[in-house]
Amino acid sequence: MGLSGSGKSTLLRCLNGLVRPERGRVLIEGTAPRIDPTAADAETLRQIRLTRVSMVFQQHSLLPWRTLRQNVALGLEFRDLGRAEINAIVDEKLELVGLGDWKDKYPEELSGGMQQRVGLARALATDADILLLDEPLSALDPLIRMRMQDELLALQRVLQKTMIFVSHDLDEALRLGSRIALMEAGRVVQLGTPAEIVTSPATEYVKRFVANVNPLAILRGGSLMQPLESLPRDPADARVLLLDRTGHCRCTLSAEGRPGVLSIGGKAGRLVAYDETLVLEALPEDVLITGPLETSMRTALTVNHSTGRPMLLLDGDGRLRGVISEWDILRAMVGAREGKRAEPGVEPLSTAV
Structure with missing residues (x-):
């Protein structure tokens, strides 16, 4: 383009x-x-x-x-x-x-x-x-x-x-x-995924080109989430992961890395896979929403805003890969506006074809 x-x-x-x-x-x-x-x-x-x-x-x-x-x-x-x-x-x-x-x-x-x-x-x-x-x-x-x-x-x-x-x-x-080659005066000035083009523009020309892009439409779960490895653990029980900043939502992991025992506000919780037909505002307080790594920033923001709880991202085998909270989304949006990768060390995922 x-x-x-x-x-x-x-x-x-x-x-x-x-x-x-x-x-x-x-x-x-x-x-x-x-x-x-x-x-x-x-x-x-x-x-x-x-x-x-x-x-x-x-x-x-x-x-x-x-x-x-x-x-x-x-x-x-x-x-x-x-x-x-x-x-x-x-x-x-x-x-x-x-x-x-x-x-x-x-x-x-x-x-x-x-x-x-x-x-x-x-x-x-x-x-x-x-x-x-x-x-x-x-x-x-x-x-x-x-x-x-x-x-x-x-x-x-x-x-x-x-x-x-x-x-x-x-x-x-x-x-x-899935990849974009951005051209200026007969030269390819940047080649990368949509997320890379938007969050890490290589030249001033590219930066001007993407200045008004809404990151909600571009960034994916892989560039938003707090990865599993960086999630804090309960000081009293290292097997328990803290899924939000307050420790309100917690879970253990199975031997295969899948979410195990889930706790929300000290009560037993359960996982529900995201679906566009879900009425998020009507979900009971014991539910946490899960989604694939390709989950869009817009979907993650909707889930967080509607439920007040973080969203868990799972890989194709159901293993926990990371968590997206409203704080992670805010950090990603600020990073995109500053022309930086939203989450260093996490490769953005392709959005399309």
């Missing part, structure tokens, strides 16, 4: 050989030897574009005289495939993007968001490992754009492709990207 003219789209076009760089290489994994589109001959480039790399353009690039099915089939028609096989693949991809009932319509009969889905289906039809997306959502209305971002994230959870997405919208980049 970066401002207009920073070189985003030019760099993207280097990845599939549309632009030849003056120096440097692009290496595509998955074959032996690895392929470099910047040095490939015409036939190799053609095969890369047919099978390995697909592209989604900003203005959809749909052919108006072709139906949706015919537009999506375009890349497949250059392969040695029968019409029945092509139609089966196309129909599957149109169903995947929610346009199965529109396959015989023409682009002019569709909304902007639907046209963008056709472009995405066309890119997916070749089953390429790598998708290049050149500001594909920038021409859409804000509400449609947000919905398309949700759909793209949902597709990625299913397809697990390598997606390289160009954007000049910071909110979009932070929402979609």
Whole structure:
């Protein structure tokens, strides 16, 4: 991402050989030897574009005289495939993007968001490992754009492709990207996770770029929590962990590192996994909420504010990894505003794709 003219789209076009760089290489994994589109001959480039790399353009690039099915089939028609096989693949991809009932319509009969889905289906039809997306959502209305971002994230959870997405919208980049390359005047000035970009800007340019970002949307449990190793213990019984600053909430750990006996205000407590359907304000006082390490700062703040109690973060095996209190959240927000990592020594976790 970066401002207009920073070189985003030019760099993207280097990845599939549309632009030849003056120096440097692009290496595509998955074959032996690895392929470099910047040095490939015409036939190799053609095969890369047919099978390995697909592209989604900003203005959809749909052919108006072709139906949706015919537009999506375009890349497949250059392969040695029968019409029945092509139609089966196309129909599957149109169903995947929610346009199965529109396959015989023409682009002019569709909304902007639907046209963008056709472009995405066309890119997916070749089953390429790598998708290049050149500001594909920038021409859409804000509400449609947000919905398309949700759909793209949902597709990625299913397809697990390598997606390289160009954007000049910071909110979009932070929402979609697992890693962000921030560009200025043709150079990559910082590469990192969204949390790293926001909390540890590498240059004054990056600092200005992220100055107005709300850390609630970016920081994750791994960069907020007080890790297990630093939790204080009861002086009278070293087996008991103090989960908040007052010692109101306490627990022991099992041999496997999972929360054991839980105490809240001297009474037996219990754990409940966070779910968006929970009415937090209505939970009884004997409940502590748990969540995964990927829990967002917004969720942790909501849990703390609504229950008045800390949130426990567990790994995939149910082991306690740390605790988030309102104090930890405040410290994280101050750290983000000062351009520092919120919790030194704790690696921020990816937020998205």
